[in-house]
Amino acid sequence: MPEKIHLNEKQTWLQRLRLSASVGAASLAFLASGIDSNPASAEERVPAQVESTPDLIIAFQEDQMVNENSEMSLKIAEAISHLDDADDDDGELLDNPEIELGAKATGPWSFPDQCSEINNDTNRYTNFFRATRDYGLTPILNIIPGSTGLSKIPITHSQRRCFKDTAVSYIHLFASVYKEKGEDDNDGYSDEESKPTMYLEVFNEVNSEAFAPNQYDRNGNWVMPKHIVRATDVVYRGSKQAAAKLDVNVEMITPGLHSQNRALDFFSTMGRYKKELGIKNQITNCFSWHPYGSENNEPPDTIHPNLSTIGLADYNTLLKIIDISFIRQDYPICASEYGVKALIPPDKKYLYPGVTQTSSTLVSEDLQTRFYTKSLKMARCSERLLMWTLFNAVDDPDGAWTSGIWRPIVSINDSLEAKPAYEPLHQTITSIKSGNFSC
Secondary structure, eight states, rough: OHHHOOOSSSSOHHHHTTSOOOOHHHHHHHHHHOOSSSSOOOGTTSSOOOOOOOOOOEEEEEESOOOOOOOHOOOHHHHHHHHOOOOTTSBBBBTTTEEEOOOOEEEEEOOTTTTSSOOOOHHHHHHHHHHHHHTTTTEEEEEEEEEGGGOOOOOSSSHHHHHHHHHHHHHHHHHHHTTTTTTTTTTOOOOOGOOOEEEEEEEEEEEEETTSSOOBBSSSSHHHHHHHHHHHHHHHHHHHHHHHHHOOOOEEEEEEEEEESHHHHHHHHHHHHHHHTTTOOOOOEEEEEEOSSSSOOOOOTTTTTTOOOOGGGGGGHHHHHHHHHHHSSSEEEEEEEEEBBBBGGGGGGGTTTTTOOOOOBBBBBHHHHHHHHHHHHHHHTTTEEEEEEEEEBBBTTSSOOOOOOOOOOOOOOOOOOOOOTHHHHHHHHHHHHHHHOOO
């Protein structure tokens, strides 16, 4: 289990960084073998300059927020925002500024179709950014190879430049939406903390053949981590330059690894390639992974001694790997996707027309509730874990993902119908936000 941190003590990042992660004997044996003793020389053994960041972002992924109908975007954003309504005994709103609620959506990328613009999707993403802005949610955009470019990882110079230009186009759109509100009327923001901030995650489960085929070259070398390092380096530098010119903040997240498929090896190999390529600057603000269990019905506090799966209970091992691989002891970690599929209750099947569920690992909605509250509490008690993300916020009507805390949206005119997980998760968030939560 991660080391416990009492949240009512106002701890800065530097204070938290002094806390040491405990690693079991099996994990230490793993770390001692197979890891380059001279990883990523690039960043020297000095603390990075850590920008002002929240202590935890509690995010909800829902691509229906990227919608031609602005009412749909606003409806979902409003529902997410209601998860944060902590009141004290006098009825005054409590607000712990170290905790933020976020909304996440995906942005496709394809080559050469999409290199400097958002392929006629400007209105849809404008609605996403307006909704997050109007309801005070932190926007998180995950750019992944999609649409006609599904599974096309940028591996050439021109493809990497195209990928970077696409990221920059989203940043421009984000900045323009915030300027609509007149927040930039005084020739810039007064300080760094007052600037609007978006989180940009690049790639998704690139340690999986489904999202990143051709992991090895013809000589059997594992080259996918190298491609990811090169691409993220280009996007990181380009995004930071664009953000500075636009007077906004952009925090980079990468690479969204799946919990299985040699996740630890992928991170350590990224560190080795970063060193070999001579990249001296950092390539991300937060390393990300998806802490799914080895099976859908596996509790989030399950420890995996063989490290074939890296769930939240294996977090300290992940932290140690990243610290060793990139010679840094202050990188935040983002749990950028987590969800548990549930059985559809008989009296709710009319909301999922034609769906037949056959998986033996589906859980009851009551067990889904317990998994979510447990997972969020574990995230809050994990050293340097910056983000916890629920995938998806709203159930798919086709039953593909029944991991949401709301039922499928039948009509834009209807209110979102909460599932059993909603209220316990709401109470947990309220406790965390108000500072009344301790590990």
